[in-house]
Amino acid sequence: MLDTLRIFAGNANPKLARDIAEYLGLQLGEAEVGRFSDGEIHVRIDENIRGCDVFIVQPTCAPSDNLLELLVMIDAARRASASRVTAVIPYFGYARQDRKDQPRVPITAKLVANLITVAGANRVLTMDLHSSQIQGFFDIPFDHLYAAPVLIEHFRGLAIPNLVVVAPDVGSIKMARAYAKRLSASLALVDKRRSRPDETEVMNVIGSVDGMNVVIFDDVISTGSTITKAAKVLQEHGARQVFVGATHAAFSNQAISALEESPVREVVITDSIHHPPERFAGSKVRVLSVDRLLGEAIRRIHEERSLSSLFV
Numbered sequence: 001m002l003d004t005l006r007i008f009a010g011n012a013n014p015k016l017a018r019d020i021a022e023y024l025g026l027q028l029g030e031a032e033v034g035r036f037s038d039g040e041i042h043v044r045i046d047e048n049i050r051g052c053d054v055f056i057v058q059p060t061c062a063p064s065d066n067l068l069e070l071l072v073m074i075d076a077a078r079r080a081s082a083s084r085v086t087a088v089i090p091y092f093g094y095a096r097q098d099r100k101d102q103p104r105v106p107i108t109a110k111l112v113a114n115l116i117t118v119a120g121a122n123r124v125l126t127m128d129l130h131s132s133q134i135q136g137f138f139d140i141p142f143d144h145l146y147a148a149p150v151l152i153e154h155f156r157g158l159a160i161p162n163l164v165v166v167a168p169d170v171g172s173i174k175m176a177r178a179y180a181k182r183l184s185a186s187l188a189l190v191d192k193r194r195s196r197p198d199e200t201e202v203m204n205v206i207g208s209v210d211g212m213n214v215v216i217f218d219d220v221i222s223t224g225s226t227i228t229k230a231a232k233v234l235q236e237h238g239a240r241q242v243f244v245g246a247t248h249a250a251f252s253n254q255a256i257s258a259l260e261e262s263p264v265r266e267v268v269i270t271d272s273i274h275h276p277p278e279r280f281a282g283s284k285v286r287v288l289s290v291d292r293l294l295g296e297a298i299r300r301i302h303e304e305r306s307l308s309s310l311f312v
Helices: 014-023 065-079 108-119 132-137 148-158 170-182 225-236 255-260 291-302
Strands: 005-009 031-035 041-045 053-057 084-089 123-127 142-145 163-167 186-196 199-206 213-221 242-249 264-270 285-288
Touching: 005 014, 005 031, 005 291, 014 053, 014 291, 031 065, 041 065, 053 065, 053 291, 065 084, 065 108, 084 291, 108 132, 123 291, 132 142, 142 291, 148 170, 148 242, 148 264, 148 285, 163 170, 170 186, 170 213, 186 225, 199 225, 213 225, 225 242, 225 255, 225 264
Parallel strands: 005 053, 053 084, 084 123, 123 142, 163 186, 163 213, 213 242, 242 264, 264 285
Antiparallel strands: 031 041, 186 199
């Protein structure tokens, strides 16, 4: 069944793509993804993919070239007569503007969904969307995975006593409740108010954390301000140790230093977004791989099997 399966990668996260291919016992597909002399993106697939089931692994994190690379690769695969093209997007960027909540703003997540569809993708596989409603922006099959199995396995292994799972905002309460259930922990909520798009003001804690160890789960960390402010407030309310688990590390330039100076003991992220290993050397940040999770999902999609058991 794997004879017709091909995995290709852009430049956003080639290591994750190689690890996925290795998990599946395959070689990463041969493709040239470079630049013309004027900076325009140049793509050429260097092997025959006629009739193949093609998976293109490319997170659409900044810079915007990553998104454009994905679109051009999808078009190249479609024009090379692939039987099916699946966009594997470990981190779906441009997701924070998912509704028109202010005058004269775009719905960028819908725009990106349209671009991917028009480029020729037959299916999308992604993980931990910033907002689940984005699934409805696509008119093609859409598989939405969660990094929960990877993160939960890590925190179970730590055997943290007196554990409380904390939702950093109201929007993540459903996710936090699921983590709390699977970790046999209690649940608390940090009530925050956002003053600007990238800044938050933490107000208070709903639930008891006094004398407890805390894990804050979130989908994405950008500036780190939400996490650092939440950690300080939790300690002010009597929390002992504060851990953080997040799927996507879309770190800004100041995020790591902010986390290092915070009361957080450990920040656990996944490799959905590529960071050079030396960036986290000696820091509180620990990276877990989602290669097996995505690899198994790709195998099951290729074999037309259910993905339901991957959510357990």
